[in-house]
Amino acid sequence: MAKSRAKTRPEFGVPRLALIAALLLSVPGVAQAQTVRIQPTLDTRLTWTDNVDTEEDGQQDWIAEISPGVSISRESGRFSGGLNMSLRNTFHAEQTEDNTTYLALQGRGALAQVLAVAEPVGTLWLKALLSGYYIGIRRIIGMRLRGVDPHVIVNAGITAHMAGIALKDEQLEAHYLARGNVGNVVRAIINASKARIDLSYDRACAIDLAGRDVLDAVKTSVKPKVIDCPDEGKVAAMAKNGIQVLAKARVTVRTNIKRLVGGATEETIIARVGEGIVSTIGSSETHKDVLENPDRISKGVLAKGLDAGTAFEILSIDIADVDIGDNIGARLQADQAEADKRVAQAAAESRRAMAVAEEQENIAAIAANRAKLVLAEAEVPQAMADAFRSGHLGILDYQRIKNLEADTRMRTQIAVGEETHLSTESQKKKLGGQE
Numbered sequence: 001m002a003k004s005r006a007k008t009r010p011e012f013g014v015p016r017l018a019l020i021a022a023l024l025l026s027v028p029g030v031a032q033a034q035t036v037r038i039q040p041t042l043d044t045r046l047t048w049t050d051n052v053d054t055e056e057d058g059q060q061d062w063i064a065e066i067s068p069g070v071s072i073s074r075e076s077g078r079f080s081g082g083l084n085m086s087l088r089n090t091f092h093a094e095q096t097e098d099n100t101t102y103l104a105l106q107g108r109g110a111l112a113q114v115l116a117v118a119e120p121v122g123t124l125w126l127k128a129l130l131s132g133y134y135i136g137i138r139r140i141i142g143m144r145l146r147g148v149d150p151h152v153i154v155n156a157g158i159t160a161h162m163a164g165i166a167l168k169d170e171q172l173e174a175h176y177l178a179r180g181n182v183g184n185v186v187r188a189i190i191n192a193s194k195a196r197i198d199l200s201y202d203r204a205c206a207i208d209l210a211g212r213d214v215l216d217a218v219k220t221s222v223k224p225k226v227i228d229c230p231d232e233g234k235v236a237a238m239a240k241n242g243i244q245v246l247a248k249a250r251v252t253v254r255t256n257i258k259r260l261v262g263g264a265t266e267e268t269i270i271a272r273v274g275e276g277i278v279s280t281i282g283s284s285e286t287h288k289d290v291l292e293n294p295d296r297i298s299k300g301v302l303a304k305g306l307d308a309g310t311a312f313e314i315l316s317i318d319i320a321d322v323d324i325g326d327n328i329g330a331r332l333q334a335d336q337a338e339a340d341k342r343v344a345q346a347a348a349e350s351r352r353a354m355a356v357a358e359e360q361e362n363i364a365a366i367a368a369n370r371a372k373l374v375l376a377e378a379e380v381p382q383a384m385a386d387a388f389r390s391g392h393l394g395i396l397d398y399q400r401i402k403n404l405e406a407d408t409r410m411r412t413q414i415a416v417g418e419e420t421h422l423s424t425e426s427q428k429k430k431l432g433g434q435e
Contacts, residue, residue, distance in 0.1 A: 036074045041086065043067040062093035067104070083107040124154045133161040135169055148176050156186045163190045167201060180208045188214040192257075195222045199257055207260050217311075220255040224315055227251045227266055229273040234321065237281035242329010245281045245290050247297060248321045249273055253312040263311030273317060276301035287324060294319040 045065040069086025084106040092098045121140050128135050135154060143150040153172045160167045167186070176182050185204045192199035197218065207214040227250070229235070234246040251273055256263065280300035284290050290297070298317040307314040384401075387393035 037072070039071045039073075041067075041069045041071050041084070043069070043086065059094065061095055064091045064093075065089065066091075069104075081107065121150070124150055128154050128158060131158045131162065133158045139169065143173060146173075146177070148173050152176060152182050156182045159183075160186050160190070163193065165189055165193060171201060175205050175208075178205075178209060180205060184208060184213070184215045188218045191215065191218045191222070197221055197257060203257070203261075207257075210261050212260055212311075214260075217255045217257065217260055220253075221257060224252050224254040227253060227269060228320075229270045229277075231270070234323065235274045235277045236325060237278040238328050239281055239284045239287045239290060241286045242327060242332065243287035244325030244328045245287050246321075246323040246325050247277050247281065247290075247294075247319060249277060249298070249301075250318045250320050252315040252318070253307075254315055256307075256311055256313045259309075260311045264309055265311065268310055269306065269312060269314070272304075272306040273301055276304050276306060291322060291324075294322050 043065070044067075047063045047065070048060070049063065050060045065088065067086040067088045069084060071082065071084045073082035084104075086104045087101065088104045089101045090099060121137060121144075124140055125135065125137050133154075135157065140150045140154070143153060153169055153176060156172050157167060157169055165186075172182050172186075175185060185201070185208050188204050188208075189199055189201060191197075192204075195218070199218065204214050207217065229249045229251055234248045236244060236246055238244050251269060253266075253269060277297055280297045281290055283300075284296075297319050301317050302314070384393060384398070388398075
């Protein structure tokens with residue numbers, strides 16, 4: 001009869017316990033406290049038995065058991081469990097050939113966490129299976145590990161499959177990892193297929209990754225949209241007669257899928273149409289020509305091929321409103337006349353200043369000449385005295401000179417008096433006229 005018997009513990013398969021260990025170390029506890037404990041263990045046991053082989057003629061023996069190991073446990077709000085690993089060594093005192101060494105694993109875990117992971121995976125797999133779109137469970141689990149939302153991939157795959165479009169889940173997952181909108185791309189391809197528009201999956205992904213709304217582009221290709229040019233207000237232009245004309249246009253465009261990647265946007269269309277309106281109005285002789293035939297604006301703009309290099313195709317340009325603005329030409333002419341007047345005034349002032357300067361120079365020259373005259377007259381008496389002494393001038397000659405000087409002074413005084421009298425009479429007449 002056995003005095004003591006080692007209790008056997010339930011053993012788990014290595015794959016299952018490895019999965020429990022991975023869950024213990026990898027499953028996050030969101031916004032909750034969590035604790036992971038790793039603790040070394042050592043179990044020893046000594047057993048004596050009188051029936052080693054559990055037979056009627058069993059033998060007696062001492063059995064020693066030494067089990068070093070490690071215990072991993074985790075407690076959190078979302079997952080709790082533990083894993084015990086030990087290297088069990090048994091030694092027999094008599095029957096040494098029965099000595100054994102084996103790895104013992106024992107684990108436990110909360111079923112709620114397993115169900116939380118397995119339930120959505122199973123639901124998605126079953127949903128795809130019932131829809132005729134096959135995707136493996138391991139593929140769905142792999143998506144979670146790669147950070148891909150399996151709901152997006154599976155739903156997009158089901159939608160494409162039901163629409164008769166063959167897309168691989170690898171393609172959808174690659175676009176998701178590239179930060180693309182998988183659902184939008186799939187819906188765009190379906191719409192394009194129904195509308196008989198040539199749109200491949202790669203082109204749709206390129207459009208989506210370029211930042212364009214590929215679904216809206218397909219819808220615009222099917223149903224053209226109208227762009228106001230400009231968005232607010234009107235385009236102002238001037239005819240050749242100087243009258244300002246205000247116009248507003250509505251441009252009907254359709255998306256060109258082939259030029260959507262790298263093509264110019266709506267802002268370029270608006271700018272080019274505005275430029276065409278200004279050019280057409282500016283080439284008109286009068287504003288009346290524009291008012292009589294507003295369609296000449298749309299025809300002139302369409303003839304320029306303004307949709308080149310853009311992501312759109314212009315279908316029509318319609319003039320929604322035309323109005324008359326200010327008389328820009330008259331205002332410009334008035335401004336030019338005022339500018340010319342100021343230039344003339346400046347030139348006249350310059351000439352006046354030059355005349356005043358010249359007058360002052362002449363006055364200075366007269367004063368200089370008078371000074372020379374005085375100097376010359378001062379030398380006359382000296383010259384006459386020298387002439388008397390040398391005998392070149394007589395008394396009669398001297399008297400004639402004196403008479404000539406007196407006659408000159410008398411004539412000068414008479415002339416000054418007449419000038420003064422005439423000036424006085426002229427002022428009197430002026431005053432009489434004013435009265």
